[in-house]
Amino acid sequence: MSLEFPCGPVPLKSYAYICRPPIEELAYQEISKPGSVIRIKAPKQMGKTSLVLRLLDQAQGADYHTVYLDFQQADESVFNSLDKFLRWFCANVSQQLRLKPMLDEYWDEDIGSKVSCTLYFQAYLLPEIDRPLVLALNEVNRIFEYPKIAQDFLALLRSWYEEAKQVEILEKLRLVVVHSTEVYITLNINQSPFNVGLPIKLPEFSWEQVQDLARLYGLEWTDGSQARTLMAMVGGHPYLVQLALYHLVNSSEPSLEQLLSEAPTITGIYSTHLRGLYYTLQTNLELASAFKKVIMAQDSVELNPLMAYKLESLGLVKLAGNRCTVSCELYRLYFASQNIEGANLQEQVLALQTQNQELRRLQDIDELTQVANRQCFKRYLEQQWQSLMHKKAPLSLILLDIDYLKIYNNAFGYEGGNECLQEIVAAICDVVSHVAHLVARYEDDKFTVLLPHTNASSAFFLAERIREDVKNLAILQNPSVGGLPNSVVTVSLGVACTIPKFEDSPVSLVRAAEEAFSQSKREGRDRTSVSSILKYGFELNAP
Numbered sequence: 001m002s003l004e005f006p007c008g009p010v011p012l013k014s015y016a017y018i019c020r021p022p023i024e025e026l027a028y029q030e031i032s033k034p035g036s037v038i039r040i041k042a043p044k045q046m047g048k049t050s051l052v053l054r055l056l057d058q059a060q061g062a063d064y065h066t067v068y069l070d071f072q073q074a075d076e077s078v079f080n081s082l083d084k085f086l087r088w089f090c091a092n093v094s095q096q097l098r099l100k101p102m103l104d105e106y107w108d109e110d111i112g113s114k115v116s117c118t119l120y121f122q123a124y125l126l127p128e129i130d131r132p133l134v135l136a137l138n139e140v141n142r143i144f145e146y147p148k149i150a151q152d153f154l155a156l157l158r159s160w161y162e163e164a165k166q167v168e169i170l171e172k173l174r175l176v177v178v179h180s181t182e183v184y185i186t187l188n189i190n191q192s193p194f195n196v197g198l199p200i201k202l203p204e205f206s207w208e209q210v211q212d213l214a215r216l217y218g219l220e221w222t223d224g225s226q227a228r229t230l231m232a233m234v235g236g237h238p239y240l241v242q243l244a245l246y247h248l249v250n251s252s253e254p255s256l257e258q259l260l261s262e263a264p265t266i267t268g269i270y271s272t273h274l275r276g277l278y279y280t281l282q283t284n285l286e287l288a289s290a291f292k293k294v295i296m297a298q299d300s301v302e303l304n305p306l307m308a309y310k311l312e313s314l315g316l317v318k319l320a321g322n323r324c325t326v327s328c329e330l331y332r333l334y335f336a337s338q339n340i341e342g343a344n345l346q347e348q349v350l351a352l353q354t355q356n357q358e359l360r361r362l363q364d365i366d367e368l369t370q371v372a373n374r375q376c377f378k379r380y381l382e383q384q385w386q387s388l389m390h391k392k393a394p395l396s397l398i399l400l401d402i403d404y405l406k407i408y409n410n411a412f413g414y415e416g417g418n419e420c421l422q423e424i425v426a427a428i429c430d431v432v433s434h435v436a437h438l439v440a441r442y443e444d445d446k447f448t449v450l451l452p453h454t455n456a457s458s459a460f461f462l463a464e465r466i467r468e469d470v471k472n473l474a475i476l477q478n479p480s481v482g483g484l485p486n487s488v489v490t491v492s493l494g495v496a497c498t499i500p501k502f503e504d505s506p507v508s509l510v511r512a513a514e515e516a517f518s519q520s521k522r523e524g525r526d527r528t529s530v531s532s533i534l535k536y537g538f539e540l541n542a543p
Contacts, residue, residue: 004444005418006242007367009049012057015216016242017050018209023200027051028058030198031134034171035164037157037197040178043315045239045273046202048178052136055176059134064174066134067096071142073379079146083113085153090120093135095505099128114156121160126169136176144179161196180313204236217245226256233260234270235328237315243269250415264333272367274334280314281335291316295332300325366441368418369425377440377448381506384452389500394536396459396497398449399513400428400466403490403525404477405445411478420475420489421445427469431462448513455537456497456530463493463528471526490526492517498534509534 010017030036038055040048056066069092078088087103094101106120107113126133143150157175164170175197205213210227221227234240247259247269262268281288290307294316300323303311308324311317316331317324326332364376372380381397388395402408402424409417425439428447432439438450449466451459467490475489494517496509512534519529530538 005368006239006246008373009053010047012053016213017054018205018213018238020047020203020205020209023202024051024054026198027055027200031055031059031064031174031176032062033174034132035161035173037161037175037177038200039197040176040200040202042180042202043313044180045237046180046204046315047238048180048202049138051200051202052138052176052178056134056136059132059174064132064134065097065129066136067093068136068138069093069096070138070375072139073375074142075379075383079143079149082149082152083109085143085149086113086117086156089153090117090125093125097125097129097133099125114152117156118160121173122167122169126172129172132172132174134174134176136178138178139180140177141179158196205238205241206236207231210236210241213241214245217249219245219248229256229260232329233263234330237328239273240270240328240330243273250413250418264330264337270330270334274330277314277316277331278335278338284310287311291335294324295326295335369421369441371425371429371447372438372440374440374442377438377442377450378506380438380440381450381509384450385500385506385509388452389502392499393453394455394497394499395509396451396454396456396495397509397513398451398459398463398466398493398495399442399446399510399517400449400463400491400493401444401446401517403486403492404484405489407478407481407484408475408489411480423473423475424470424489424491427473428466431465431469454497456495456535457537457539459495459497460528460530460538463495467491467493467526467528485524486526492520492525493528494518494520494531495528496531496534497536497538499536 004011004014004016006016027038027040030038040051042048052068056068059066069089074085074088078085087107090103091101102124103120106124107116111119143153157177160170160173161175164173177197207224207227210231211221211224214221214227219226230241230244234244244256244259244263248256251259259269263270264274265271281291287307287310290303291311293303294301294311300320302323305322308317308319308322311324312319316327318327364372366373384395402420405417405420408420412420425441425447428439428449432449434451436452437454438448440448440450442448449462451462454462470491471486471488473489477484477487477489479487494513494515496512496516498504498509498512500506500509512531515533516529516531520527523529
C-alpha cells in the first residue's frame with residue numbers, strides 16, 4: 001500500500017487519515033448551518049489542516065463554494081496596517097471565487113477599513129455567488145503577532161457572526177477559524193470569535209487508533225505491545241506516531257527498539273521537530289524556565305496559568321486542573337539534556353539567530369529532496385509575478401514529473417523510489433544553477449522550475465537539458481514490466497512563459513505549464529512540450 005512521507009496535511013485520498021469521532025461528524029453538521037463558526041485549535045502537526053481539507057471536501061460535495069486562506073503565506077508587508085491586511089484578505093477571497101477584485105469600488109477611507117471590508121462581502125462577494133461559502137482561515141495565530149490587527153480583525157469576524165442573525169446575506173458565510181496557539185492578546189470577550197460557534201480541540205490518538213494506523217502501514221502489531229511501547233515514548237501525537245511508522249516500514253532494518261533509543265537525540269528521526277520546539281523555548285526564557293520545572297519534577301507541577309496554557313498550546317505539557325505534566329517521554333528525555341534556559345546572553349542571541357535562519361530554511365524545504373516545497377514555490381511565484389509585472393519581463397515555468405515512478409516503486413520499494421527522486425532532483429539542480437531560479441517539489445513525483453527573466457525558448461532548452469541529463473543517469477526501470485518505452489527512468493516536462501499582467505493571475509502560468517505537461521504525457525512521455533497558450537518568446541531553433 002502506498003503511503004506518503006508524513007510531511008504536511010494528510011491528502012484526501014490517503015489511507016493514513018485516522019478519524020477521531022465525533023469530531024468530523026460534528027464539524028460536517030456545523031458547516032451546514034447558516035452563519036456558523038467552527039473554531040479548531042491544537043498544537044502544530046496535530047492534524048488541524050488535514051481536518052480542514054476534509055471539511056472543505058465535504059462542503060464541495062454539498063455544492064458549496066470554498067475558500068482556503070493560510071495566513072502563513074501572507075508577506076510580512078501585508079501586516080503593515082489593518083487597511084493593507086483587509087485588502088489582501090478581500091483580494092484573495094475574490095481570486096479564489098474567480099471574481100474580479102473590485103476593492104476600489106467599495107473601499108472608502110472615510111468609513112474605515114472594517115466597514116469597507118464588510119460592505120465588500122455584503123454588497124459584492126456574497127451577492128455574486130448563488131450558494132453558501134465556507135471560508136477556512138488557517139494559521140490565524142500568525143496575526144496574534146500583530147495585536148492591533150488581531151484585535152480589529154477578530155472583532156470583525158465576530159460582528160459578521162452576530163449580524164448573520166439579522167442580515168440574510170451573511171447567512172451564506174460559514175467560517176472555519178484554525179489556530180495552534182492560545183490568544184494572548186487583550187481581547188474584549190464580546191468582540192472575539194473565540195467564544196462563539198463550535199469549538200474543536202483535537203485530541204491525541206488513542207491506543208486503538210495507533211493500532212489501526214500501524215495496520216494501514218502494513219505492520220503486524222497483533223498483540224498491541226508495540227503500539228504501547230511507541231506511545232510510551234511519543235504519546236498519541238499524530239505526527240510523531242506517523243513518522244515512526246513510516247520509518248519502520250521504509251527502513252532496511254526496521255527495529256522499533258533502535259528507533260526509540262535514538263529518538264530523543266540530535267540524530268534521531270524527530271530532530272527537526274525537537275529543534276523547532278527548542279527554538280521556541282529559547283525565544284521565551286520565562287516559558288523555558290517554567291518547562292524546565294515540569295521536566296525535572298517527579299510529579300505534576302502547578303504553574304502560572306499563562307505559562308501553563310502556552311506550554312499546552314505548544315503540545316509540551318498536558319493539563320489536569322491547574323497542574324502540568326510533560327506530554328510525552330520524548331520531550332522529557334530531549335529537553336532534560338538541553339540548556340533551554342540559556343547561559344551567556346550574547347551566546348544565546350547568536351545561537352538564536354543561527355537557529356532562526358535554519359528554521360526559516362527548513363520551513364521552506366521539502367524534507368526528502370531538500371529543494372523548495374510547494375508553499376515556498378507559491379510564495380516565490382507570487383513575488384516574481386508582482387516584480388516582473390512592473391518590469392514587463394518574462395517569467396517561465398517548467399513542470400515535470402517522473403515517468404512510471406509507481407512501476408519503479410513496485411520493483412524497488414519506496415525506499416528505492418525515494419533514492420530515485422533524490423538522484424533526479426540532484427541532476428535538475430546541476431542544470432538549474434542561477435541564483436534567481438527555483439527548483440521545488442510540487443507534489444509527490446512532480447517538480448517545478450521557476451525561471452524569472454527567461455523566455456520560452458530558453459526555458460525549453462533548459463528543460464531539454466534536464467530531460468537528457470536525467471535519462472543519462474541510466475536509472476534502470478522495473479525489468480519485469482514489458483512494454484515500457486524506455487529501459488531507464490525518464491521525465492516528462494511542460495513549459496509555459498508569459499509576461500505577467502495585472503489582470504492575470506499566477507495560476508494561469510501554472511495551468512498553462514500543466515497543459516503542456518499533459519501533452520508530453522499524451523505523446524508518449526520522455527519529451528518536452530511548450531504551452532500553446534502561454535509561450536512568450538518561443539522559437540524552436542533559438543540557441
